[in-house]
Amino acid sequence: MAGWKARRQPFAFAALLPTLVVLSAAVDTLAPGDRLEDGSSLVSSDGSFKLGFFTPGKSNFRYLGISYNQTADQTVVWVSNRDTPLPDKTGVLSISTNGSLFLSDSKGIIYWSTSSTRLAGPVAKLLDDGNFVVAGTGEGGYAWQSFDHPTDSLLPGMKLWTDPRTGFARNATSWKSDDDPGTGDYTSFLDTNGDPQIFLLKGTKLVWRSGPWIGKGFSGIPEMWINVEFNSSFVSNADEAYYLFSRRSKSVLSRLVVQPKGVTEHRVWIESKGDWNVFWSGPRDRCDEFGYCGSFGVCDANETPLCSCLQGFEPNSPDNWKLRDGTDGCRRRTALDCQNGTDGFVLVANTNLPDTSMALVNENMGTEECWEACLRNCSCTAYAIAAIIDGGRSRCIQWSTALTDLRVYADGGQNLFVRLARADLALSSSKRKRRRIVTAVSAAAAVLVGILLAGLVARFIRQRRKSSNTVVLGNFPIVKSNAWKEEMSRSRELDLPLFELAAIAVATNHFSNDNLLGEGGFGPVYKGRLEGKQEVAVKRLAKSSSQGVEQFMNEVRLIAKLQHRNLVRLLGCCVDGEERMLVYEYMPNGSLDSFIFNKNKGALLDWATRWRIIMGVARGLLYLHQDSRLRIIHRDLKAGNVLLDDSMNPKISDFGMAHIIPGDEIEGKTRRVVGTYGYMSPEYAMDGTFSVKSDVFSFGVLVLEIISGRKNRGILHSDPNLNLLAYAWRLWEEGKGLELVDSSLGYPISMAEVLKGIEIALLCVQDLPEDRPEMAAVVLMLGGDRAPPPHPKQPEFVAARGRSEDSSSSKGPTCTVNDVTISAVHGR
Numbered sequence: 001m002a003g004w005k006a007r008r009q010p011f012a013f014a015a016l017l018p019t020l021v022v023l024s025a026a027v028d029t030l031a032p033g034d035r036l037e038d039g040s041s042l043v044s045s046d047g048s049f050k051l052g053f054f055t056p057g058k059s060n061f062r063y064l065g066i067s068y069n070q071t072a073d074q075t076v077v078w079v080s081n082r083d084t085p086l087p088d089k090t091g092v093l094s095i096s097t098n099g100s101l102f103l104s105d106s107k108g109i110i111y112w113s114t115s116s117t118r119l120a121g122p123v124a125k126l127l128d129d130g131n132f133v134v135a136g137t138g139e140g141g142y143a144w145q146s147f148d149h150p151t152d153s154l155l156p157g158m159k160l161w162t163d164p165r166t167g168f169a170r171n172a173t174s175w176k177s178d179d180d181p182g183t184g185d186y187t188s189f190l191d192t193n194g195d196p197q198i199f200l201l202k203g204t205k206l207v208w209r210s211g212p213w214i215g216k217g218f219s220g221i222p223e224m225w226i227n228v229e230f231n232s233s234f235v236s237n238a239d240e241a242y243y244l245f246s247r248r249s250k251s252v253l254s255r256l257v258v259q260p261k262g263v264t265e266h267r268v269w270i271e272s273k274g275d276w277n278v279f280w281s282g283p284r285d286r287c288d289e290f291g292y293c294g295s296f297g298v299c300d301a302n303e304t305p306l307c308s309c310l311q312g313f314e315p316n317s318p319d320n321w322k323l324r325d326g327t328d329g330c331r332r333r334t335a336l337d338c339q340n341g342t343d344g345f346v347l348v349a350n351t352n353l354p355d356t357s358m359a360l361v362n363e364n365m366g367t368e369e370c371w372e373a374c375l376r377n378c379s380c381t382a383y384a385i386a387a388i389i390d391g392g393r394s395r396c397i398q399w400s401t402a403l404t405d406l407r408v409y410a411d412g413g414q415n416l417f418v419r420l421a422r423a424d425l426a427l428s429s430s431k432r433k434r435r436r437i438v439t440a441v442s443a444a445a446a447v448l449v450g451i452l453l454a455g456l457v458a459r460f461i462r463q464r465r466k467s468s469n470t471v472v473l474g475n476f477p478i479v480k481s482n483a484w485k486e487e488m489s490r491s492r493e494l495d496l497p498l499f500e501l502a503a504i505a506v507a508t509n510h511f512s513n514d515n516l517l518g519e520g521g522f523g524p525v526y527k528g529r530l531e532g533k534q535e536v537a538v539k540r541l542a543k544s545s546s547q548g549v550e551q552f553m554n555e556v557r558l559i560a561k562l563q564h565r566n567l568v569r570l571l572g573c574c575v576d577g578e579e580r581m582l583v584y585e586y587m588p589n590g591s592l593d594s595f596i597f598n599k600n601k602g603a604l605l606d607w608a609t610r611w612r613i614i615m616g617v618a619r620g621l622l623y624l625h626q627d628s629r630l631r632i633i634h635r636d637l638k639a640g641n642v643l644l645d646d647s648m649n650p651k652i653s654d655f656g657m658a659h660i661i662p663g664d665e666i667e668g669k670t671r672r673v674v675g676t677y678g679y680m681s682p683e684y685a686m687d688g689t690f691s692v693k694s695d696v697f698s699f700g701v702l703v704l705e706i707i708s709g710r711k712n713r714g715i716l717h718s719d720p721n722l723n724l725l726a727y728a729w730r731l732w733e734e735g736k737g738l739e740l741v742d743s744s745l746g747y748p749i750s751m752a753e754v755l756k757g758i759e760i761a762l763l764c765v766q767d768l769p770e771d772r773p774e775m776a777a778v779v780l781m782l783g784g785d786r787a788p789p790p791h792p793k794q795p796e797f798v799a800a801r802g803r804s805e806d807s808s809s810s811k812g813p814t815c816t817v818n819d820v821t822i823s824a825v826h827g828r
């Protein structure tokens with residue numbers, strides 16, 4: 001017996017004592033009349049598992065359980081009488097003719113039993129997978145099986161199971177200690193609220209959660225994402241939810257076990273070592289402890305201190321945070337402003353998604369729809385797309401509560417988009433934050449990035465182990481340095497000055513927030529002063545995506561060739577490591593939208609100035625469309641992209657999305673729609689067809705906005721207060737065009753110019769591209785050098801969309817947000 005008590009063998013099966021055994025050792029079945037006495041055991045037919053009596057560790061009691069037959073340590077995976085131990089070795093297992101199993105002792109006291117069955121000829125059998133079942137002679141499944149009654153372990157094929165309707169759950173609960181298989185403190189439980197997750201509970205207290213299922217594994221168990229040895233599956237529907245794993249090879253012994261010390265482990269038997277290895281465990285570090293950094297806090301195991309607040313949040317109790325206690329969590333710096341539609345999202349990459357037990361899940365909702373749903377729902381605090389790798393399904397998870405138990409990983413992990421007020425969206429200057437929490441500078445960029453991520457996830461998963469300095473957003477390496485160098489040598493051929501990073505850092509006061517001018521399409525824009533005292537605007541490309549880099553190059557190449565007084569001038573660029581920057585001439589008066597949509601500043605732009613701006617934008621656009629050597633479609637013309645110099649002359653900016661049309665083609669088609677709702681022409685928004693006429697449409701919207709001082713909230717909006725186009729058309733048709741004029745405008749106002757402007761704008765926003773004039777004609781009409789313009793048609797599209805549901809519009813944007821640049825993918 002001494003040998004059995006060796007330190008490496010905490011559980012000892014009774015040595016075969018000379019007792020009156022009815023069963024021989026090689027039997028796997030117990031029939032009515034058979035007696036399995038202490039000292040004998042059932043062994044499954046292939047010898048994998050055995051069922052018998054044992055005494056764990058230093059215990060004085062006897063238990064009936066199932067253990068591996070092959071492993072030297074006799075690991076017990078199931079116990080029948082965990083809370084009702086036998087005091088001596090007189091225990092007997094038997095099965096009655098009605099199928100009940102009984103564990104009793106010599107005095108006839110019953111320590112454990114199962115209910116009876118109506119199945120004919122019931123026998124109990126230990127199967128090769130470790131399942132002990134009661135089955136009839138005919139068909140009809142099992143009357144009872146040990147797999148339905150886990151103790152502390154899940155074997156391959158065994159389900160951690162919950163009925164979402166009744167809440168009934170088959171949990172795994174730890175032993176009290178290594179010496180006592182009694183029901184212990186820790187329970188592993190599949191919680192089906194929100195997006196289902198496995199919880200590890202201590203009593204009723206949540207100590208660890210697996211995170212939601214993301215296709216290959218759980219969001220909070222990185223080891224599962226790449227594992228190929230285990231075939232995990234997860235099912236969740238109205239009737240049941242369960243997690244189970246299977247082994248690819250029968251020779252691999254593995255089990256999931258809840259340890260008395262409070263950790264869930266997936267263990268794998270290593271034959272050569274003769275011991276168990278831990279494949280994954282939870283919690284495995286402090287960051288895994290539930291809610292370690294409180295609400296809106298982020299835990300990063302590679303940082304000191306572990307906790308930080310999400311961008312846009314500050315500690316609730318700074319003193320406790322200094323003492324490294326983050327459990328109080330964080331609060332928002334700036335209140336959200338959902339009503340005004342100015343909120344955006346910051347991307348937190350590589351996360352274990354926050355607790356999803358209160359989250360809202362929409363199956364088959366794509367990135368764009370998810371973003372839009374969250375943006376529109378004022379109670380939505382964050383969203384994420386999960387399980388896109390699982391058979392192409394895209395699941396939208398939205399949170400409406402505080403975000404708790406959020407951690408980030410060095411690589412891999414999910415992308416979480418957290419809602420922030422506009423003021424908090426600026427790119428964080430802290431190096432540390434930039435590495436992991438990449439600001440998508442506006443709702444715009446967030447969505448763009450989201451879409452890119454969706455497309456790149458597969459690749460990103462494959463490459464996730466590579467962590468290198470070239471890795472940018474979401475940690476997928478996208479910057480191909482050689483291609484980049486080639487591009488740069490080409491840009492040298494363009495004779496474009498290249499600035500040193502150091503020079504730009506000095507010029508912008510190290511990109512200080514005080515120098516932040518705003519956010520362009522692909523990154524923040526800083527004001528700077530070069531050594532020669534020249535003021536410049538530096539656009540720092542958000543370290544985001546391959547698309548961003550491409551667009552950066554696009555912009556460099558385009559703008560270097562463009563010279564027009566109504567286009568913003570590129571002075572040079574800067575490339576250093578991951579940094580890509582564009583240096584522009586500085587526009588002291590900022591962008592047009594900050595004037596026309598602001599009642600106070602709007603008064604500074606009198607009618608004559610507004611008219612000059614309309615003319616200037618028209619000329620700049622004409623240059624792009626016709627007069628430059630290239631034929632360029634801007635694709636994102638809007639008030640925010642029209643900058644004003646010190647004399648209020650307009651200059652079109654942001655060519656990152658511009659598209660060169662080769663040769664004489666005048667139309668193109670794209671799967672990627674980029675642009676801004678409210679300015680996008682119907683054919684572009686719906687089909688991705690763009691042409692110079694889609695810019696004409698945007699120009700028309702811009703003119704109406706300049707005249708009215710109102711934003712066009714969306715081309716698809718039925719509410720006339722929001723749909724500027726329908727509103728303008730109605731007023732104009734009723735002969736009340738002057739009512740459209742911005743009330744903050746002082747006199748004098750040229751009535752003739754106002755009416756001409758409205759009429760031309762309405763011509764530009766007609767539904768059919770062929771009905772819209774070319775910019776050349778627009779410039780002529782504005783200049784008055786032409787016969788009265790033709791009568792514009794009513795923008796039917798606008799009205800019709802508002803009223804009826806069109807099935808073809810289901811893929812189309814229905815957003816009402818005006819001032820964010822969006823990107824949508826068509827034809828997926």
Ligand SMILES: *[C@@H]1O[C@H](CO)[C@@H](O)[C@H](O)[C@H]1NC(C)=O
Binds near residue numbers: 026
């Ligand atoms: C149980 O395991 C032992 C040792 O691995 C082995 O010798 C024996 O054959 C197994 N029992 C059966 C019935 O296969």
Ligand SMILES: *[C@@H]1O[C@H](CO)[C@@H](O)[C@H](O)[C@H]1NC(C)=O
Binds near residue numbers: 097098099116
């Ligand atoms: C099943 O058989 C056992 C033993 O014979 C008996 O104690 C028990 O009451 C029976 N159960 C039913 C439901 O008949």
Ligand SMILES: *[C@@H]1O[C@H](CO)[C@@H](O)[C@H](O)[C@H]1NC(C)=O
Binds near residue numbers: 187189
């Ligand atoms: C499993 O655990 C959950 C959570 O503690 C509990 O609600 C449920 O009743 C448990 N199920 C069983 C069968 O004990």
Ligand SMILES: *[C@@H]1O[C@H](CO)[C@@H](O)[C@H](O)[C@H]1NC(C)=O
Binds near residue numbers: 231248
């Ligand atoms: C993996 O699991 C799935 C679903 O449970 C099953 O269809 C498939 O056959 C399994 N593959 C292997 C190799 O076990």
Ligand SMILES: *[C@@H]1O[C@H](CO)[C@@H](O)[C@H](O)[C@H]1NC(C)=O
Binds near residue numbers: 339
């Ligand atoms: C919306 O914007 C207006 C003007 O900028 C501001 O006064 C108001 O407080 C904003 N609404 C909310 C809910 O913040």
Ligand SMILES: *[C@@H]1O[C@H](CO)[C@@H](O)[C@H](O)[C@H]1NC(C)=O
Binds near residue numbers: 360377378398400
């Ligand atoms: C907004 O979010 C809340 C909380 O998730 C949800 O209950 C509500 O149905 C949502 N509203 C809409 C219109 O989706």
